[in-house]
Amino acid sequence: MGGGHLSGTKVAIKDNICTKDMPTTCSSEMLRNFTPPFDATVVTLLHNSGAQIIGKTNCDEFGMGSLNIHSIHGPVVNPWKSFSPDDRPRSAGGSSGGSAAAVAAGLCDVSLGTDTGGSVRLPASYCGIVGLKPSYGLLSRWGVVSYSDSLDCVGVLARTVDDVQKVFMTLNHHDLKDPTSLPSSVRAKASNMLSVQTFSRWDGDSSSLSGLRIGIPQEYFPTEMQPSVLHPIRSLLKELRGLGATLVPVSLPSTSYALSAYYVIASAEASSNLARFTGVEYGTYVDPPPGADRTKAAHVYAYSRSKGFGREARKRILLGTYALSADAFDNYFLQAQRIRKLVKCDFDDIFAVPNVLSSFQSQATSQPKVDVLIHPSAIRTAPPLELVSDSLDAYVQDALTVPASLAGLPALSVPAGTADDGWPVGMSVVGQWGCDDLVIRVGEVVHAAAGNN
Amino acid sequence: MRFGWRLRRRLPHVRLFSTVTQGYTDSRWPGWEVVVGLEVHAQIKSRSKLFSNSLTSNPNEPPNTSVSPYDAAFPGTLPKLNPTCVDLTLRTAIALGSQVQRRSAFDRKHYFYADLPAGYQITQHYAPIATGGQLDLETRRTIRIKQIQIEQDTGKSAFDARRRASMIDLNRAGTGLMEIVSEPDMRSPEEAGVYLRTLQAILRSVGSSDGNMEQGSLRCDVNVSVNRVGEPPGTRCEIKNLNSVKFMQVAITCEIFRQIELLEKGEFVQQETRGFDEAAARTFSLRSKEDAPDYRYMPDPNLSPLLLDQSYVDRIRFTMPELPAKTRARLMSKGLTARDADVLMSVDAGREVGFDGQVGEGAVTYFDTVATGRDPKVVVNWITHDLLGQLTARNLTFKQNPVSTQQLADLIDLVQKGLITGTSAKTLLRRMLDQRTNALPSKLAEEMSLLALPADGDTGSSELEQWCREAMDVLPSETAAAKKGNTGVVNKLVGRVMRISRGRVNALKVKEVLESMLRD
Known part of the structure; x- marks a missing residue:
């Protein structure tokens, strides 16, 4: 490979990102033997910059899960070495659990994941590493197997913010093959807004946060949150204030509806995107047994789809199919889209930088304006694998990460110390759309500050 | 059709x-x-x-x-x-x-x-x-x-x-x-x-x-x-x-x-x-x-x-090919009869539709090109009567027409200038269709000695008179009848002269010369 600014960097790729020289299974029986005929754009960009792609990483099937337990390859075990007496294997988080674990265990320098509702940030938080979900529309999705197109983002995981930033810069280009990839003009506009609004007050200096306004959203400390994760968070906030940052309590009132809206939208799109898996053109095909009803294509496909999809994928396909049915569409799908708009408005109301993608400016509100938000990435530390189940708890893991996904905002989870159980706690820095640069720079300071704890 | x-x-x-x-x-x-x-x-x-x-x-x-x-x-x-x-x-x-x-x-x-x-x-x-x-x-x-x-x-x-x-x-x-x-x-x-x-x-x-x-x-x-x-x-x-x-x-x-x-x-x-x-x-x-x-x-x-903003839609609107109703109206405004316009348009309808909005060249475009600077009614007659007729006789569609617009234009010009007779022109057209030659009709006419003799020039007259005499010699009884005032048989003599001259002379002129010779 020779030159290139990522020369010598070892990168692992989540197994729902297409690689033409390696299988891309999406952790699904459906694609167990599938090797795509092309590389994803992000893979091509890594190759071109001299990165060494060492392999593919485990994930929840098609990215559907928060604990990386729904996989034909088995669950991902969190490699964190805790000094706590509880040494039961814990979840690495999902769905990019393999990508996070590979970085945390030192198998590679950087990994690519995908984040639909928290699938990069949650595993980063559970494994004690850095994970970036960029603004929607910045990194190309060509070659990323769609789970929910309107939410899916390619994300970057590494042990340092610097490594994340280097790879992010490599991948941050407009791609004509992805219709949702935004042109350079829009990126430049957001960057200009950011310079005028924020960097005029805070110059990005890591030794001082003077001039930076950090919002602490009150809705991001729900009752389900483990009390023990609050200790490192409190001391971190104190540290940031000590660096000169202004901490501002803010409210994002639609947050409590975000999780349900997210599951309706993501499942609806999943039911549509996964309709292509029939085993006809590619993937696993199961012949109907003798005497089976072959009068309709759907009856024939049912055998392949029942065998090819795991429990969680089947559950979400059914949920999404229902949400799109004529009777449910208005009450579920359209209602969820309305909530999604409200969530976006919540964010636009509190950020000092205007949203370049919003056609109208938000109403003047009494809310104070902030440059970034900071909140815990998860409600708890990594749960022991033997305790996880299909219960509703698994879905609550995403409660703190889905709002930024619905709004398409950049969010970076950085390690913020450990909880009482000795397991890592992650803090998320969230910014206005296109303010990835700001989020990364603040994340760097937060990461350093947490190290001082 | x-x-x-x-x-x-x-x-x-x-x-x-x-x-x-x-x-x-x-x-x-x-x-x-x-x-x-x-x-x-x-x-x-x-x-x-x-x-x-x-x-x-x-x-x-x-x-x-x-x-x-x-x-x-x-x-x-x-x-x-x-x-x-x-x-x-x-x-x-x-x-x-x-x-x-x-x-x-x-x-x-x-x-x-x-x-x-x-x-x-x-x-x-x-x-x-x-x-x-x-x-x-x-x-x-x-x-x-x-x-x-x-x-x-x-x-x-x-x-x-x-x-x-x-x-x-x-x-x-x-x-x-x-x-x-x-x-x-x-x-x-x-x-x-x-x-x-x-x-x-x-x-x-x-x-x-x-x-x-x-x-x-x-x-x-x-x-x-x-x-x-x-x-x-x-x-x-x-x-x-x-x-x-x-x-x-x-x-x-x-x-x-x-x-x-x-x-x-x-x-x-x-x-x-x-x-x-x-x-x-x-x-x-x-x-x-x-x-x-x-x-x-x-x-x-x-x-x-x-x-789609208005200017985008307008750009499409202003670069649109002509619609059938407008084509018909335009053709008729040039003096074509409804029937001629319909014939041209129905032949045109069989043209190849090109990819990405490229409108193929059909009979109407062909007509428009040839009619530029020429009498549209004359041009449409040549296309609908002679060219299409000959194509049909050969089982060819208009798409397979080997006669270029330049060739047809040249042919029509030769006739209009009186350089060849209509009969010669038809012969030339058949030749272009049969031999699929790229040569211009003016060149072909020269090669085939089809260029008409000037209708009123001195040089031509003696040759014409000689052909008339030849015709009268071959058809003595018709000549006699004509001399007695039977004008009907004059046409037979004219036909004979046309044959001898291989169509190079103007029939009206032949009749004129014949009549004057018969009176002598």
């Missing part, structure tokens, strides 16, 4: 449409009124598919040779809208006087079928690209257009009975389609036929589709209902997938009789989707309203809404 539909409009029963909408009944079903609406699917004549770079194909190509990973719905692929498909649909919308929507959007229509690899078709369910509009028929009736939407074509599947397997060909999958939906404004099977043919001609003239029903690039579904005169419209049935104008008309007729028979027995017409059995000439139930599938329409999350 087929004048079938032009003649049909002169049939008296069709003319009734211009004056009657209510209370009109047909002698085939007295006391009943018929309501017909059409949904036409026309393949967009773009070089590449609607959302991928693979080329569009025709049905003769080997299966699965024009398929990209996107067309086969491989995971990780994404759609990319081909702007040419939008431009060509806009041409259609403008031609039909539809309102182009500033904002339209793409939706997914879900169903499982072997020829639909993604499990959904991308269409414009909630916000079509154009609404409203109308199509004026030759019968002076106007059919309103409801809407036009862009969507993907499916692949093709065929069952191989011997191997008991479904064969899937994805060449067609993802080709752009325009769905053009009419209001239920047609009142007979024949009127539906006129509508379909007129629409076909418009699509071809603007280059948005080749409208070829045999090749399947134009297909239609029809909605049919009947009601007793004076009563509101009845329950409609949809007949799917009709692939020729003739079968569509037969299918509608059969369906009308079926519905009337039910109602006359006191039964009801069920709202349902029906197929048409061409061999048995009857429609049959495919599925009832209760079995109608739930397509679970969803806005496509990959494709942002299509926003």
Whole structure:
């Protein structure tokens, strides 16, 4: 490979990102033997910059899960070495659990994941590493197997913010093959807004946060949150204030509806995107047994789809199919889209930088304006694998990460110390759309500050 | 040349449409009124598919040779809208006087079928690209257009009975389609036929589709209902997938009789989707309203809404090829008769429709080129009488015409300047057709010694007089009769002179010289 600014960097790729020289299974029986005929754009960009792609990483099937337990390859075990007496294997988080674990265990320098509702940030938080979900529309999705197109983002995981930033810069280009990839003009506009609004007050200096306004959203400390994760968070906030940052309590009132809206939208799109898996053109095909009803294509496909999809994928396909049915569409799908708009408005109301993608400016509100938000990435530390189940708890893991996904905002989870159980706690820095640069720079300071704890 | 539909409009029963909408009944079903609406699917004549770079194909190509990973719905692929498909649909919308929507959007229509690899078709369910509009028929009736939407074509599947397997060909999958939906404004099977043919001609003239029903690039579904005169419209049935104008008309007729028979027995017409059995000439139930599938329409999350500003639409409008009605008016303003204009245009209708809006060169363009700086009436006579006649005699279509516009122009100029006679010109034309030469007629005329002798020059006169004498010597009895005043036989002598001169002399001049010699 020779030159290139990522020369010598070892990168692992989540197994729902297409690689033409390696299988891309999406952790699904459906694609167990599938090797795509092309590389994803992000893979091509890594190759071109001299990165060494060492392999593919485990994930929840098609990215559907928060604990990386729904996989034909088995669950991902969190490699964190805790000094706590509880040494039961814990979840690495999902769905990019393999990508996070590979970085945390030192198998590679950087990994690519995908984040639909928290699938990069949650595993980063559970494994004690850095994970970036960029603004929607910045990194190309060509070659990323769609789970929910309107939410899916390619994300970057590494042990340092610097490594994340280097790879992010490599991948941050407009791609004509992805219709949702935004042109350079829009990126430049957001960057200009950011310079005028924020960097005029805070110059990005890591030794001082003077001039930076950090919002602490009150809705991001729900009752389900483990009390023990609050200790490192409190001391971190104190540290940031000590660096000169202004901490501002803010409210994002639609947050409590975000999780349900997210599951309706993501499942609806999943039911549509996964309709292509029939085993006809590619993937696993199961012949109907003798005497089976072959009068309709759907009856024939049912055998392949029942065998090819795991429990969680089947559950979400059914949920999404229902949400799109004529009777449910208005009450579920359209209602969820309305909530999604409200969530976006919540964010636009509190950020000092205007949203370049919003056609109208938000109403003047009494809310104070902030440059970034900071909140815990998860409600708890990594749960022991033997305790996880299909219960509703698994879905609550995403409660703190889905709002930024619905709004398409950049969010970076950085390690913020450990909880009482000795397991890592992650803090998320969230910014206005296109303010990835700001989020990364603040994340760097937060990461350093947490190290001082 | 087929004048079938032009003649049909002169049939008296069709003319009734211009004056009657209510209370009109047909002698085939007295006391009943018929309501017909059409949904036409026309393949967009773009070089590449609607959302991928693979080329569009025709049905003769080997299966699965024009398929990209996107067309086969491989995971990780994404759609990319081909702007040419939008431009060509806009041409259609403008031609039909539809309102182009500033904002339209793409939706997914879900169903499982072997020829639909993604499990959904991308269409414009909630916000079509154009609404409203109308199509004026030759019968002076106007059919309103409801809407036009862009969507993907499916692949093709065929069952191989011997191997008991479904064969899937994805060449067609993802080709752009325009769905053009009419209001239920047609009142007979024949009127539906006129509508379909007129629409076909418009699509071809603007280059948005080749409208070829045999090749399947134009297909239609029809909605049919009947009601007793004076009563509101009845329950409609949809007949799917009709692939020729003739079968569509037969299918509608059969369906009308079926519905009337039910109602006359006191039964009801069920709202349902029906197929048409061409061999048995009857429609049959495919599925009832209760079995109608739930397509679970969803806005496509990959494709942002299509926003078209006025200047964009205007650019399409101002660069549109000429519409048939305008062409006819323009031709007639040049002094062509309605018949000449029709002949030119019906030949023109057979021209090749080019890809991506390139309008092929047909008979009208040919005429326009030759008529530049020449008398249009003379030019059209040469094209319709001589050139087309000779082509037909040789079993050639206009597309195969080897005579270039420069050649025909030169030929006409030679005649007009009196350098060759009409007879010689016809000989030259035949020669150009038979030998497929690129040489200009002026050159050929010289080679073949066909250049006419100057009608009034001195040099020519002596030679002409000599030929006249020759003719009079060969035909002594005719000469004698002529000298006695029998003017009728003079023409025979003229003919003889023409033969001797191999047509190089002007017949009028010959007659003049002969007459003066006969008087001597």
